[in-house]
Amino acid sequence: MKLTIVEYPDKRLKEKSKVVEKFDKELHGLLDAMYQSMIESKGIGLAAIQVGHAKRVLLLNIPDDNDEQSRDSLIEMINPLITMKEGDTVYQEGCLSVPSFYEDINRFERVCVNYQDREGNTKTIEAEGLLSIAIQHEIDHLEGVLFIDKLSYSRRKKFEKEYKRAQKEKKLSKN
Numbered sequence: 001m002k003l004t005i006v007e008y009p010d011k012r013l014k015e016k017s018k019v020v021e022k023f024d025k026e027l028h029g030l031l032d033a034m035y036q037s038m039i040e041s042k043g044i045g046l047a048a049i050q051v052g053h054a055k056r057v058l059l060l061n062i063p064d065d066n067d068e069q070s071r072d073s074l075i076e077m078i079n080p081l082i083t084m085k086e087g088d089t090v091y092q093e094g095c096l097s098v099p100s101f102y103e104d105i106n107r108f109e110r111v112c113v114n115y116q117d118r119e120g121n122t123k124t125i126e127a128e129g130l131l132s133i134a135i136q137h138e139i140d141h142l143e144g145v146l147f148i149d150k151l152s153y154s155r156r157k158k159f160e161k162e163y164k165r166a167q168k169e170k171k172l173s174k175n
C-alpha cells in the first residue's frame, strides 16, 4: 500500500477520526504502510488522517540520543486517550502535513495515555519530553486539529503569509 501525505489546506485534516474496532490484517497493512511513509518523509510522528484514513491510529518513533531512529522504539497507538496531563512546556513543532513551517507551541510537560496496540491489547504509557509533545501533537490530528490552529492571531497571520509566498514560489519554479 503506497500512501501519500495529505498536506494543508486539505479539508481531510479537519476531520475527526473514528474509533478502531477491528484489529485485523487491514489495520496491520495500514500501520506498516504508515511506518514506511513516515520514515521516507523523515517524520517522527504520523496520524492516519495524514495519509487520508480517518481512523484513531498514530505512530511515534522518537530518535535516540545519537539521533538514530530505530524501529525497535516505534510506538503504534490505536484509540489513544490522555488520562493525565501536568506541567507546561514549549517546543518548536513541525508537521509533515504543513511542510517547511515550524512554530513554538505550548503543551503539557507530562501525559499518561491509555491506548491499544495492533492486536487490541490495552496499554498505558507515561511520557515526558519529546515523546509527550509528539503524543499530544498526534492526538490533536485525531480531533482534526493542526499545530497551526493553536497559534495566536498574529502568528497565524504570519503563517498564512509565509504559506501564500511559498505557494507562489512553487508556481513560479514550475514555469
Ligand code: Y12
Pocket (backbone or CB within 6 Å): 041, 042, 043, 044, 045, 046, 091, 092, 093, 094, 095, 096, 098, 099, 100, 101, 130, 133, 134, 137, 138
Ligand atoms: C515534536 C513536534 C512535533 C511532532 C510531530 C511529528 N512531526 C514530524 O514528524 C515532522 C516532520 C517533518 C519532517 C520534515 O522533513 C525533513 O526534515 C527532511 C520537514 O521538512 C519539510 O517539510 C521541508 C518538516 C517536518 C513530534 C515531536
Ligand code: CO
Pocket (backbone or CB within 6 Å): 094, 095, 096, 097, 137, 141
Ligand atoms: Co502533524
